[in-house]
Amino acid sequence: MAEAGTPFGSGAPLPLTRALESGRTSPGEPAQRLERLHAYFHEGCPEDVWPALADVLLRARTVRNGFGSGEVGDHFASIWYAGSAIVELAAALELDEADVRGAAAAVAEACALPLPAARFLLFTQAAGHPRLLELPPLVAVEVQLNLLLGLHVLADASLWRRTTSGMECVLTLGGPAEPSRRVRAEAKAVLRGRSRLSLLGGSQLRSAAVTRFGQPHAAIVGRCGSVEPDVADAFLAEAAAFLGSILEREQLLEHSSERERTLVAASERRLMRLGFDLHDGPIQDVLALAADVRLLQQQVYPFVLADHREIAYGRFEDLTAHLVHIDRHLREIAHSLETKSVLSRPLGEILHREVDTFADRAGIQAALEIRGDPDSLSSAQRITVFRAIQEALANVREHAGASSVEIRVRARRSAIEVQITDDGMGFEVERALAKAAQRGRLGLVGMGERVRMLGGTFQIESSPGGPTLLKFTLPRWEPLA
Numbered sequence: 001m002a003e004a005g006t007p008f009g010s011g012a013p014l015p016l017t018r019a020l021e022s023g024r025t026s027p028g029e030p031a032q033r034l035e036r037l038h039a040y041f042h043e044g045c046p047e048d049v050w051p052a053l054a055d056v057l058l059r060a061r062t063v064r065n066g067f068g069s070g071e072v073g074d075h076f077a078s079i080w081y082a083g084s085a086i087v088e089l090a091a092a093l094e095l096d097e098a099d100v101r102g103a104a105a106a107v108a109e110a111c112a113l114p115l116p117a118a119r120f121l122l123f124t125q126a127a128g129h130p131r132l133l134e135l136p137p138l139v140a141v142e143v144q145l146n147l148l149l150g151l152h153v154l155a156d157a158s159l160w161r162r163t164t165s166g167m168e169c170v171l172t173l174g175g176p177a178e179p180s181r182r183v184r185a186e187a188k189a190v191l192r193g194r195s196r197l198s199l200l201g202g203s204q205l206r207s208a209a210v211t212r213f214g215q216p217h218a219a220i221v222g223r224c225g226s227v228e229p230d231v232a233d234a235f236l237a238e239a240a241a242f243l244g245s246i247l248e249r250e251q252l253l254e255h256s257s258e259r260e261r262t263l264v265a266a267s268e269r270r271l272m273r274l275g276f277d278l279h280d281g282p283i284q285d286v287l288a289l290a291a292d293v294r295l296l297q298q299q300v301y302p303f304v305l306a307d308h309r310e311i312a313y314g315r316f317e318d319l320t321a322h323l324v325h326i327d328r329h330l331r332e333i334a335h336s337l338e339t340k341s342v343l344s345r346p347l348g349e350i351l352h353r354e355v356d357t358f359a360d361r362a363g364i365q366a367a368l369e370i371r372g373d374p375d376s377l378s379s380a381q382r383i384t385v386f387r388a389i390q391e392a393l394a395n396v397r398e399h400a401g402a403s404s405v406e407i408r409v410r411a412r413r414s415a416i417e418v419q420i421t422d423d424g425m426g427f428e429v430e431r432a433l434a435k436a437a438q439r440g441r442l443g444l445v446g447m448g449e450r451v452r453m454l455g456g457t458f459q460i461e462s463s464p465g466g467p468t469l470l471k472f473t474l475p476r477w478e479p480l481a
């Protein structure tokens with residue numbers, strides 16, 4: 001995985017590819033193809049991906065069982081496994097072209113298939129994998145195009161889609177950053193429902209339409225790689241069929257993100273108003289009270305007996321210091337309610353600040369661990385992550401009686417995961433939530449709502465005696481192009 005420091009695409013041959021080159025995948029018992037293929041992937045992948053691969057292996061065994069085991073089942077399950085493993089790798093890393101080729105060669109060898117057949121099978125398994133739909137659409141598109149390049153089907157590839165004002169290039173890989181006029185013209189022709197390829201004679205350009213309700217909605221265009229044009233066309237037809245559902249999902253996400261932005265903006269506006277109310281109400285009251293105390297001090301002082309003056313002075317000083325403390329605290333709260341402060345600086349920085357302030361104030365040991373890059377989140381997601389952690393920490397301070405709390409933020413390519421664990425007394429979740437709701441306490445319920453609003457999942461694991469684990473996951477999404 002990128003965060004594990006072994007990014008695919010770094011140019012250096014991966015262990016995956018090296019293992020293949022050194023012939024460690026020599027044929028064994030036919031009925032163990034699946035296990036050998038797994039050993040090959042396992043050895044070549046960073047540790048971070050191992051749990052996902054183990055999961056894929058379990059599912060592949062189920063697939064094999066579905067065939068009533070035997071050789072055919074082992075064959076099919078192996079191909080299924082390799083396709084799924086490639087997608088898991090792509091979800092975690094930048095999948096290198098050499099590794100796609102390595103995987104195809106491993107499938108060919110394990111299943112005793114001609115390489116072209118193994119390539120096609122691997123492609124259809126990987127490119128149509130449902131797991132791709134969990135990735136941000138742009139990443140899923142990138143994985144598909146990378147597969148086409150990695151398998152040498154295309155030498156370069158670009159995806160175009162129809163817009164209200166014409167068309168736009170969503171992604172281009174392997175070729176110049178600015179696609180040539182010829183490529184553009186071909187994309188335009190495909191989107192109009194007529195490919196120009198027949199007019200181009202011996203052109204190496206290949207294309208396919210991604211349709212929606214029977215109409216061309218997007219176009220894949222690229223120069224043919226080291227395969228025959230009709231082989232490239234077969235791959236492109238498959239790719240176009242799979243890209244249809246990815247682009248469909250992108251459209252749905254775009255609609256719901258519009259709604260999500262409105263909802264988040266509305267709840268942020270409420271918080272901002274609360275911040276202003278706090279500033280105009282309680283903070284001003286505290287300032288007035290501090291002024292009164294100072295006045296009282298001056299008025300009372302002359303009447304205090306000389307022997308008691310020092311004590312009286314100390315008491316007044318304590319009182320003033322206390323008021324200064326309340327004032328600072330209220331201002332901090334008012335400030336933290338401002339959305340601007342959440343969006344103006346890197347998320348890592350504001351989370352660290354929030355956690356440090358919490359540890360100082362609450363006297364509870366707090367550790368924050370961030371993996372991956374949380375800054376590529378949408379503003380709605382950043383706000384949600386911040387507010388949810390803020391609320392979870394408030395609960396730890398108010399209810400948990402904990403001595404330490406651990407906050408883990410993990411920004412993956414497909415999702416951002418947050419876990420907050422405290423070693424406090426724990427609670428009966430269902431009952432506490434029902435009781436809190438009756439009292440108009442909506443911390444946890446509100447947190448869950450915010451997360452679900454962004455299409456995420458939210459979970460609390462706790463029982464009397466503790467510990468308490470609160471975790472949520474938000475799917476990543478960035479608009480195409």
Ligand SMILES: Nc1ncnc2c1ncn2[C@@H]1O[C@H](COP(=O)(O)OP(=O)(O)OP(=O)(O)O)[C@@H](O)[C@H]1O
Binds near residue numbers: 401424432436444
């Ligand atoms: N970390 C925790 N440890 C122990 N109990 C907790 C923890 N978090 C929440 N609770 C329990 O769950 C209840 C509901 O929490 P919730 O945040 O919804 O409301 P609240 O904190 O009581 O009020 P509000 O958040 O609205 O100020 C709490 O009253 C508390 O009993």
Ligand SMILES: [Mg+2]
Binds near residue numbers: 391394443
């Ligand atoms: Mg609360």
